[in-house]
Amino acid sequence: MRADAQRNRDRIVEVARALFRVKGFEAVSMDEVAKAAEVGPGTLYRHFATKESLYDAVLEAWADKVNTAVDRALTLDGPARERLLSWLTDYAAMLTEHKGAAARITAALGDPGSPFAAKCRTYLGANQRMIEALDSALRPGVEAIQISRLVGGVAAVVDNSELPADAAASMLAVVADGLIAS
Amino acid sequence: MRADAQRNRDRIVEVARALFRVKGFEAVSMDEVAKAAEVGPGTLYRHFATKESLYDAVLEAWADKVNTAVDRALTLDGPARERLLSWLTDYAAMLTEHKGAAARITAALGDPGSPFAAKCRTYLGANQRMIEALDSALRPGVEAIQISRLVGGVAAVVDNSELPADAAASMLAVVADGLIAS
DNA sequence: GAACTATACGGAGACACTCTCCGTTTTGCA
DNA sequence: TGCAAAACGGAGAGTGTCTCCGTATAGTTC
Numbered sequence: 001m002r003a004d005a006q007r008n009r010d011r012i013v014e015v016a017r018a019l020f021r022v023k024g025f026e027a028v029s030m031d032e033v034a035k036a037a038e039v040g041p042g043t044l045y046r047h048f049a050t051k052e053s054l055y056d057a058v059l060e061a062w063a064d065k066v067n068t069a070v071d072r073a074l075t076l077d078g079p080a081r082e083r084l085l086s087w088l089t090d091y092a093a094m095l096t097e098h099k100g101a102a103a104r105i106t107a108a109l110g111d112p113g114s115p116f117a118a119k120c121r122t123y124l125g126a127n128q129r130m131i132e133a134l135d136s137a138l139r140p141g142v143e144a145i146q147i148s149r150l151v152g153g154v155a156a157v158v159d160n161s162e163l164p165a166d167a168a169a170s171m172l173a174v175v176a177d178g179l180i181a182s
Numbered sequence: 183m184r185a186d187a188q189r190n191r192d193r194i195v196e197v198a199r200a201l202f203r204v205k206g207f208e209a210v211s212m213d214e215v216a217k218a219a220e221v222g223p224g225t226l227y228r229h230f231a232t233k234e235s236l237y238d239a240v241l242e243a244w245a246d247k248v249n250t251a252v253d254r255a256l257t258l259d260g261p262a263r264e265r266l267l268s269w270l271t272d273y274a275a276m277l278t279e280h281k282g283a284a285a286r287i288t289a290a291l292g293d294p295g296s297p298f299a300a301k302c303r304t305y306l307g308a309n310q311r312m313i314e315a316l317d318s319a320l321r322p323g324v325e326a327i328q329i330s331r332l333v334g335g336v337a338a339v340v341d342n343s344e345l346p347a348d349a350a351a352s353m354l355a356v357v358a359d360g361l362i363a364s
Numbered sequence: 365g366a367a368c369t370a371t372a373c374g375g376a377g378a379c380a381c382t383c384t385c386c387g388t389t390t391t392g393c394a
Numbered sequence: 395t396g397c398a399a400a401a402c403g404g405a406g407a408g409t410g411t412c413t414c415c416g417t418a419t420a421g422t423t424c
């Protein structure tokens with residue numbers, strides 16, 4: 001890639017990240033991103049064929065955070081319920097970090113053709129590791145995609161309604177209790 | 183209201199209901215509704231100032247179904263868990279009946295200014311009746327809005343990803359177990 | 365049943381948004 | 395320095411929501 005192209009691409013992603021984070025996916029127009037990055041719409045669309053693929057690039061650094069968080073959660077001591085709840089809380093917090101991301105990523109969970117497919121694999125893998133670690137403490141037959149969808153659903157509600165952290169926590173507590181074998 | 187206006191209004195709602203149910207909220211344009219109802223865009227927008235208010239009118243008959251369903255659920259016998267799960271399943275099914283409705287109604291739960299506010303009150307009331315009926319079988323401190331949000335979140339995920347009924351059932355089972363006092 | 369007025373109709377179009385085409389400019393290499 | 399390939403960016407096509415306003419119609423009054 002030519003130096004000017006690389007510069008423009010980097011600037012677009014940086015500017016778009018700031019806009020998306022604050023205003024959410026829908027509320028940011030591609031023209032707005034192009035203007036803020038001081039490029040023409042044509043340039044923007046050559047780098048990112050659709051608005052979703054731009055969003056995907058914005059979320060790129062994010063998969064790392066998930067893996068770091070699950071590593072941390074796996075090393076914690078304590079009862080299974082506490083460890084699970086701690087992980088689900090971190091997980092939901094990361095999903096709501098960018099407005100609109102939770103619903104989008106969760107909707108893409110079963111769709112390998114989605115632009116967010118790589119993010120989904122990361123999330124599913126993280127939940128799978130958690131399942132294996134907690135093992136017999138969980139209800140039998142629980143799958144990573146179920147956990148991903150449940151927490152994704154909670155995160156999407158929190159995100160859409162802009163709920164405070166304690167509302168999220170009380171919903172996650174219900175989910176965690178439901179996931180623990182009784 | 184003049185007779186021709188009433189005729190047009192009725193036809194618009196009828197046509198819009200059919201379109202929304204199949205294609206979902208986003209995929210139906212107001213022009214499309216106007217053409218199908220054989221009125222001009224101006225007429226459509228005089229009756230329904232926004233697309234959301236048209237959707238609200240389409241869902242009008244729906245509140246009755248919720249109240250009927252909760253009445254039925256309250257008369258059932260059996261263990262609390264079964265009764266709760268039966269109600270949550272019905273509730274989720276009604277939310278996913280119209281594509282896109284679950285996320286929209288759930289997002290409006292805490293917003294009295296939303297066009298869906300009346301629907302939200304119906305849902306919250308139904309869950310409140312269920313809470314009172316199950317009483318001590320539920321975890322302490324659970325509120326109608328929590329249940330509404332949890333099930334709304336599950337329904338939105340099911341709707342977005344077009345999941346089969348058994349995927350919905352396994353998620354609702356987790357939620358129901360989490361809601362039952364342990 | 366004719367005239368009149370308030371009400372409703374409907375199409376042209378303003379505005380916003382996503383995305384494309386193509387003439388112009390810039391870059392990096394020979 | 396010259397040149398080909400790559401990238402730029404703006405005009406505009408296509409689609410969507412929603413508005414304005416001249417025209418048509420319903421319902422009332424005589």
